[in-house]
Amino acid sequence: MKVLFVDLHRQYLSIKPEMDEAIANVIRDTAFIRGKYVNDFEREFETLNKAPYCISLANGTDAIYIALKMMGIGQGDEVITASNSWISSSETITQAGAKPVFVDVDKYFSIDADEIEQHITERTKAIIPVHLQGHVVDMDKIKALCKKYNLFLIEDTAQAQFSEYNGQYCGTMGDVGTFSFYPGKNLGAYGDAGCAITSNFELAQKMRMYANHGSLVKHQHEIEGINSRLDGLQAAILSVKLKHILKWTELRRQHADYYNEILSEIEEIKLPKVRQNTKHSYHLYVLRAKKRDELTKHLAENGVENFRQYPVILPLLPCYQYLGKTAKDFPTAYKHQQEIISIPIFPEIREEEMNYVRDSIKSFYTNYIHPVSI
Numbered sequence: 001m002k003v004l005f006v007d008l009h010r011q012y013l014s015i016k017p018e019m020d021e022a023i024a025n026v027i028r029d030t031a032f033i034r035g036k037y038v039n040d041f042e043r044e045f046e047t048l049n050k051a052p053y054c055i056s057l058a059n060g061t062d063a064i065y066i067a068l069k070m071m072g073i074g075q076g077d078e079v080i081t082a083s084n085s086w087i088s089s090s091e092t093i094t095q096a097g098a099k100p101v102f103v104d105v106d107k108y109f110s111i112d113a114d115e116i117e118q119h120i121t122e123r124t125k126a127i128i129p130v131h132l133q134g135h136v137v138d139m140d141k142i143k144a145l146c147k148k149y150n151l152f153l154i155e156d157t158a159q160a161q162f163s164e165y166n167g168q169y170c171g172t173m174g175d176v177g178t179f180s181f182y183p184g185k186n187l188g189a190y191g192d193a194g195c196a197i198t199s200n201f202e203l204a205q206k207m208r209m210y211a212n213h214g215s216l217v218k219h220q221h222e223i224e225g226i227n228s229r230l231d232g233l234q235a236a237i238l239s240v241k242l243k244h245i246l247k248w249t250e251l252r253r254q255h256a257d258y259y260n261e262i263l264s265e266i267e268e269i270k271l272p273k274v275r276q277n278t279k280h281s282y283h284l285y286v287l288r289a290k291k292r293d294e295l296t297k298h299l300a301e302n303g304v305e306n307f308r309q310y311p312v313i314l315p316l317l318p319c320y321q322y323l324g325k326t327a328k329d330f331p332t333a334y335k336h337q338q339e340i341i342s343i344p345i346f347p348e349i350r351e352e353e354m355n356y357v358r359d360s361i362k363s364f365y366t367n368y369i370h371p372v373s374i
């Protein structure tokens with residue numbers, strides 16, 4: 001058997017008629033840039049998230065960069081973020097002209113809220129917590145810190161669309177929530193796409209302006225900006241998928257529950273824990289495994305696609321060597337780096353596929369690590 005990490009074609013087949021029609025409509029209307037389909041998606045995304053303003057953008061990285069830039073963050077400023085994330089969470093800080101400050105993670109793989117305060121200086125201007133894998137960050141603690149030190153709060157929600165904290169969706173609890181619609185994300189386009197949501201009208205207007213060459217009204221350029229627009233085709237594709245996203249999120253949770261049940265008997269692996277009062281959206285299902293490197297290889301050889309999110313924590317990447325940090329500065333994140341393995345999860349995964357994943361993990365520990373002597 002072959003189990004894909006995520007099968008986007010299977011998802012397409014499940015919505016093919018409505019998707020084909022939506023794509024044909026955009027081409028018929030030649031509504032390729034801005035216009036109806038982009039507008040519709042922004043309003044639908046606002047409604048579903050209960051967020052006042054959605055600014056559609058070319059990708060999720062730009063969402064963080066533009067938010068920082070329009071908050072006036074730049075040269076001489078520091079921004080705190082998680083030591084384990086995709087590089088967008090930190091490279092955007094540098095792009096804006098500021099310095100990234102990395103903080104260790106907790107047992108839920110997300111920024112350790114208790115560790116943040118010791119990294120706050122008079123240069124700190126914002127915190128970018130990352131709801132990694134779909135896990136939810138300890139938001140009350142981070143919100144309190146932002147209030148105490150007057151810091152901006154940008155939630156990197158790229159991996160946590162419709163995850164919940166005390167009944168509230170991720171991305172709606174800070175100044176700005178940023179989203180990626182990269183195809184493999186829970187709500188994925190058929191190319192690059194992203195957005196930001198906020199309840200701050202002024203900030204929304206500034207971000208919208210910056211993303212469109214500094215203009216809200218054609219040929220009136222208040223400032224210089226960039227071109228970071230969501231295109232009509234991607235917007236229409238996202239609108240189709242948005243109708244299914246809550247059901248798909250629920251399916252991911254059911255599959256995670258099933259994995260929790262069938263994998264619990266395997267002693268050599270630790271299953272993902274979920275923080276109290278939160279709902280995980282399982283963008284990823286991440287195990288911590290003994291003999292991780294060998295397990296990775298064994299699963300791949302048996303047709304089970306698997307990844308590491310991420311193989312090297314951000315501060316230890318070559319591009320951040322200038323910060324002079326070592327593994328000792330991030331003990332938990334570094335420990336996770338040696339142990340994590342993401343196994344296939346997506347709404348359309350079948351029970352027999354999950355059973356096969358379990359069997360493949362089990363056979364590794366019983367036959368390979370503890371071979372029966374003959």
Ligand SMILES: *Cc1c(COP(=O)(O)O)cnc(C)c1O
Pocket residue numbers: 059060061062085086088089130156158159179180181182192193194
């Ligand atoms: C995917 C991702 C992004 C940015 O996404 P793009 O749309 O690819 O630019 C940002 N942060 C995290 C944590 C992500 O996983």
